Amino acid sequence: MTEPARAAPEQVRTVTCVGAGVIGGGWVAYFLARGYRVVAWDPAKDAETRLRHLVGRAWPALTELGLAEGASTDNLVVERDLATACAGTDFVQESAPEDLVLKRTLLAEIDAVTPEDVVISSSTSGYGMTEMQDKCAHPERTVVGHPFNPPYLIPLVEVVGGTETAPDVVAWTAAFFRHAGKSVIVMDHEVPGFIANRLQEALWREALHMVAAGEATVEQIDLSITDGPGLRWPVHGPMLTFHLAGGQGGMARMLDHFGPSLESPWTRLQAAELTPALRDAVVEGCEREAGDRTIDDLVAERDRGVIAILRALGRA
Incomplete structure (x- = not known):
């Protein structure tokens, strides 16, 4: 079987962001700041207006941190057609809402219209790729790239494949994110909630317990950490x-x-x-x-x- 002729991580020029909400829009801003051409797709009627507003709000912080050569908000293209958005891309980052049925369906649709050599990454914050990739014709190129909000400022990305994900896809994705300036954890196994979310969820649950029991106020809990x-x-x-x-x-x-x-x-x-x-x-x-x-x-x-x-x- 011939290996897919995908671009090397450092050769990626165009990134497609599927979903333009808080996380997807944050990814768009980040990739633009790193000098990539970004194509965005979102089914909402006002998606482009909301996305350009989000990017505009994020741009001063990104400028202060330092923009890559050639970085510009002019490198953003918003497409209404998913197939067009994915047709000429080098990498896809999906950031749809956390709905398993939606994720399965959308990843299969992305898979069907994206060139076979292109990696498809999901921003899911809780689902494993194994449970999301089962409708894809090419599940071997699907992988989780879990960011933290806001993705344009927080460096961490957790990368992990599903049972059908090819090991070289996990390695490629980690290398791409690192080249793009991210701090990457490559997980050895799928774990519900990944690593950082599980840790922050434990703290969150304890905080809610204390508030519910009248043991601490919201202000006390926040101050205890900050x-x-x-x-x-x-x-x-x-x-x-x-x-x-x-x-x-x-x-x-x-x-x-x-x-x-x-x-x-x-x-x-x-x-x-x-x-x-x-x-x-x-x-x-x-x-x-x-x-x-x-x-x-x-x-x-x-x-x-x-x-x-x-x-x-x-x-x-």
Whole structure:
């Protein structure tokens, strides 16, 4: 079987964005700022008006961050016909509403009118590609590229294929997003909600529990993050943050010392059992992520980052 002759990730020139709502429009603004020609399609009658308004509102921030050579809002074309929008593209990013029936149908329609060598990526925030690709004639070129709102500012994209997705498509998609300036997580397995959404959903559920029980106000919950752990997370994620909580002993000491507190009724979520295998996996993962950086190095890095964030926000 001959491999599809798709463009190399760095050779992509035209991107088609299917769906022009908040997420789809954010993608349009981002790709325009990165110098791509963008073709957008959305069935809503006022889609073009809303899209150009969104891009216009995003453009000052994108300009401040720095535009790629040739970047211009003039590179946006809005098509009323899906086949025309997909005909000459190098990459498709679908951002339709989170409705499984709609996603399945639309991806099959995109698949039918898009050149066979072009990758089709979905912005879905919860569905797995396996459950969305089953109506596609060429499911092997469909993949999830899950962004975060607003896509034109938040760098993270989670990439994961379905059971029918070709491994080279996952690799190509990750390479394309990285070339386009995104921070990419390539997931080894499909997980409902992906990685970041599951973490933020856990925090969200706990917040709702506390409000419902009268244990905390909305304002208290927000302040607890913005002036608490939220200041550390842009520097080190939750794993390295707790790695430092163990002092010079790192994550191993933290788990051994604080591990029993996992059984405390602090959360409505059932705690994972701290088995030796889980403990070792977390400790080894922190050591890999830290690399050559010592605990002292990480502390200094964290402190510099938090100070920079506080200053940037005018709070120090």
